[in-house]
Amino acid sequence: MMPILTAPTAPRRAAFARAASPGVVDETHDVILYLEGITVTFDGFRALNQLTLHIEVGELRCVIGPNGAGKTTMMDVVTGRTRPDRGAAFFGQNLDLTELSETEIALAGIGRKFQKPTVFERHTVRENLELALKGDRRVRRVLLGGLGSEDEGRIDGMLRRIHLAGEDSREAGLLSHGQKQWLEIGMLLVQEPQLLLLDEPVAGMTDEETERTAELIRSLAETHSLVVVEHDMAFIAQLGGRVTVLHEGSVLAEGSLDEVQENPRVIEVYLGR
Amino acid sequence: MAPRKSLAVRVLESTPRAGWLALGAFSLLFLGVLPALHLFTPAASRLHVSDLVITVGGKIMCYAVVAVALDLVWGYAGILSLGHGLFFALGGYAFGMYLMRSIGHEGVYQSDLPDFMVFLDWKKYPWFWTGTDHFLWALALVLVVPALLAFVFGLFAFSSRVRGVYLSIITQALTYAGMLFFFRNETGFGGNNGFTDFKRVLGFPITAPSTRAVLFMLSAALLGGTLVLGRYLVTSRVGRVLAAIRDEEPRVRFLGYDPLWYKLFVWTLSATLCAAAGALYVPQVGIINPSEMSPANSIEIAIWVAFGGRGTLVGPVLGASLVNLAKSWFTVAFPEVWPFFLGLLFILITLLLPRGVVGLATRLRRPRRPA
Numbered sequence: 001m002m003p004i005l006t007a008p009t010a011p012r013r014a015a016f017a018r019a020a021s022p023g024v025v026d027e028t029h030d031v032i033l034y035l036e037g038i039t040v041t042f043d044g045f046r047a048l049n050q051l052t053l054h055i056e057v058g059e060l061r062c063v064i065g066p067n068g069a070g071k072t073t074m075m076d077v078v079t080g081r082t083r084p085d086r087g088a089a090f091f092g093q094n095l096d097l098t099e100l101s102e103t104e105i106a107l108a109g110i111g112r113k114f115q116k117p118t119v120f121e122r123h124t125v126r127e128n129l130e131l132a133l134k135g136d137r138r139v140r141r142v143l144l145g146g147l148g149s150e151d152e153g154r155i156d157g158m159l160r161r162i163h164l165a166g167e168d169s170r171e172a173g174l175l176s177h178g179q180k181q182w183l184e185i186g187m188l189l190v191q192e193p194q195l196l197l198l199d200e201p202v203a204g205m206t207d208e209e210t211e212r213t214a215e216l217i218r219s220l221a222e223t224h225s226l227v228v229v230e231h232d233m234a235f236i237a238q239l240g241g242r243v244t245v246l247h248e249g250s251v252l253a254e255g256s257l258d259e260v261q262e263n264p265r266v267i268e269v270y271l272g273r
Numbered sequence: 274m275a276p277r278k279s280l281a282v283r284v285l286e287s288t289p290r291a292g293w294l295a296l297g298a299f300s301l302l303f304l305g306v307l308p309a310l311h312l313f314t315p316a317a318s319r320l321h322v323s324d325l326v327i328t329v330g331g332k333i334m335c336y337a338v339v340a341v342a343l344d345l346v347w348g349y350a351g352i353l354s355l356g357h358g359l360f361f362a363l364g365g366y367a368f369g370m371y372l373m374r375s376i377g378h379e380g381v382y383q384s385d386l387p388d389f390m391v392f393l394d395w396k397k398y399p400w401f402w403t404g405t406d407h408f409l410w411a412l413a414l415v416l417v418v419p420a421l422l423a424f425v426f427g428l429f430a431f432s433s434r435v436r437g438v439y440l441s442i443i444t445q446a447l448t449y450a451g452m453l454f455f456f457r458n459e460t461g462f463g464g465n466n467g468f469t470d471f472k473r474v475l476g477f478p479i480t481a482p483s484t485r486a487v488l489f490m491l492s493a494a495l496l497g498g499t500l501v502l503g504r505y506l507v508t509s510r511v512g513r514v515l516a517a518i519r520d521e522e523p524r525v526r527f528l529g530y531d532p533l534w535y536k537l538f539v540w541t542l543s544a545t546l547c548a549a550a551g552a553l554y555v556p557q558v559g560i561i562n563p564s565e566m567s568p569a570n571s572i573e574i575a576i577w578v579a580f581g582g583r584g585t586l587v588g589p590v591l592g593a594s595l596v597n598l599a600k601s602w603f604t605v606a607f608p609e610v611w612p613f614f615l616g617l618l619f620i621l622i623t624l625l626l627p628r629g630v631v632g633l634a635t636r637l638r639r640p641r642r643p644a
Contacts, residue, residue: 079527106529118524120517127513132528141535143511146278191528 022226025092025109032057032195032225038087040073041252047073049249060221062236065228065246071229075197079112080105111193115200117174117180128172129155132187162186178209202235214238287505296497303493308486316596321614327489331557333597334492338499340577340589342543348584349507350520350539357547358571359451362420364548365561369468371411376472389463397462415552416545423544440453445568452566467562474556492553499546504587515539576619582629590628
């Protein structure tokens, strides 16, 4: 497949100039994330091989695939943690993700929930949300500006939404696994990103928690674009939305869950085992 | 709807009531009672506070400021510096230049130049001594030069994401390099003898009881101020970001914070506090030489912090005080045992008291809950 976008020099410089104040993502053309021919190699192992993936604005996309298919590496590329050897990655029409730092990408509007819940264990639940709250992140602003009552209100609202209202002054390290997952989702939401990347959001959750999480994610899809990496097929069925199957670093199949489950190649490499 | 709280209110609220009471008691004693008893009671009186108490006390308070400064970066931002002695010594040297200029013609060679320059057969001051006869310029050097060095060093170290033990090692190398540089006579800071034989500060005789009392009070004020500033910082949102960087730096990046600027801020602030302490230390002990920059000195600072309890602010003050009082006693009673004692102390606190004396106190008061 011919890449639609390559990475010419001009947008690079433009991206660099934007670095000081990450620009607003340009969502025209209804595509929020372009990955074109992304290749990532670790010590000779091709984690991603010519991966091409488009996520539309407001889309809820599930990504599945066997271990080592490149799901987490794909998220690493999108969030700036890993630089691709080849290929282009754009956020909207204008932001070249291969040129921005992790911090700039986060500020531009891409939020990520990690596979292992990574909340700040020695901070309280409220402090965790406060750290994540959208706002000016520069040292002098944070040093001199206190939180206004509006900010506190947003935190309180999120505490209720993630069912942690009674736990706000507990240390996050003392929460149950499922609660930590919820806290992390809450932290993601108060950042107010346009694109959410969720890496196994229901790992280690009870059935009831899983169901509530599916409900939350579906409600988010109305206002956000979402990419969910998950193993749990029942959960993916609850989410609905298009499914992309990754295998050995490239897209094996794409379609509704029923379509990909009937795809013979998918059955062969993944579901059939 | 509560409006945003003003900075003053937030500073006031950052230290708990007990903290303000303790600080009040400390101020009363160290800014009032002790200096007054030193100055206004006859030497024979049982209430008299001796020269020794005032100079050792002032010196230890300067050390305590350095310990709190190290705690800010180590305990709250996870940056273990083993080179903080360098910033302390640079502050001391910067103010020492002013003290050297204040000697005037009263040196051994009765020259315009300090004795060590006459000895080297120099005819005029090197360019970087320009203006050091002015108190305010010297003060500016105290605050700016170490801060600038810390900023540039931090910029390179933190932006290349050097962390943990690697950072500690390069801070050791930095202070060692500083020591070798200052050992050279050609550097222009008196070589291995450094600066000494000061006569006066701001026109006042440097060994007069009243001068000593004022320096002692300034040290106490600096220590109190450092503690209030430190408490505000670590309880502020910046403090929470720093603690988050300490615990999970990569995660902080994905929240959109750039750890570089947060680390640089606290690192530079810490170095500046050390420099201010160094500048107060030199007139009280009457000497500054390159041995203050020796790697072992900086490691000792880390021991004070660990012994008192890192991440507690008050702990490092206790640590610096107790270790230095022990040192004063040991180096008189059993001078050869001191290094072994210090080493043993460090091993024991690392193994048994991860949160130092303060951690022990909290554990004794509140027995650990069964898991």
